[in-house]
Amino acid sequence: MSIIPRKFLMIAIAVVVVSTLAVATIVGLQVRFGRDDVHRPHLAVFASGENHQIGPIQYCDPDGIRETVSEFSDMPMDSIEQQTAFNDALAEVCDEPQMPTIIEAAQGDTVQISLPKEMTRNSLRVQALYEPADSEDAFLDTTYGPGDRHSLSIPVNDEEGRVLGGIQLDMPTVFVDNTGAEQLGTFATWIMFVDIAQEPASS
Numbered sequence: 001m002s003i004i005p006r007k008f009l010m011i012a013i014a015v016v017v018v019s020t021l022a023v024a025t026i027v028g029l030q031v032r033f034g035r036d037d038v039h040r041p042h043l044a045v046f047a048s049g050e051n052h053q054i055g056p057i058q059y060c061d062p063d064g065i066r067e068t069v070s071e072f073s074d075m076p077m078d079s080i081e082q083q084t085a086f087n088d089a090l091a092e093v094c095d096e097p098q099m100p101t102i103i104e105a106a107q108g109d110t111v112q113i114s115l116p117k118e119m120t121r122n123s124l125r126v127q128a129l130y131e132p133a134d135s136e137d138a139f140l141d142t143t144y145g146p147g148d149r150h151s152l153s154i155p156v157n158d159e160e161g162r163v164l165g166g167i168q169l170d171m172p173t174v175f176v177d178n179t180g181a182e183q184l185g186t187f188a189t190w191i192m193f194v195d196i197a198q199e200p201a202s203s
Contacts, residue, residue, distance in 0.1 A: 061093040131165040
């Protein structure tokens with residue numbers, strides 16, 4: 001799931017996409033997962049003098065997903081009924097999607113993100129969108145390996161003077177489909193939109 005301009009907000013929060021069993025499966029429309037024993041990591045975000053604790057807009061239990069994939073791995077996904085059964089099983093291990101957080105930041109500021117241990121131990125995909133999104137370099141997309149980063153610093157203005165519109169973090173995971181091929185999916189996503197304050201950040 002890629003970050004998109006705010007006018008497409010309802011699309012951005014609708015789904016977590018898990019590509020597995022050689023089927024692009026969309027999880028999140030009828031989710032029922034809500035187990036209290038599963039910890040959902042929160043980001044510590046600091047911008048323009050304000051601290052924010054930001055949880056995922058959607059979180060799927062990775063162990064539950066692997067168990068579900070294993071259970072269905074020998075079943076062909078060649079009918080609507082089989083695909084529906086698989087989707088329903090995956091929905092049992094995913095939270096209901098939440099609205100992204102909106103943070104305020106000033107021109108010239110930096111959004112600082114501290115990552116909890118659960119995220120530093122995993123691979124992490126970081127995306128940032130600068131506005132106006134008038135060229136490819138307005139969209140940054142970087143993936144870090146386990147242990148590579150414990151924090152992130154994302155400038156509000158890029159080198160071209162564009163302003164930060166949004167940040168998305170994804171925790172990817174790999175599944176093995178029923179052909180034996182590896183498929184990449186996302187089991188947790190954080191999105192924050194950035195409102196730009198009128199006054200520049202104080203030094």
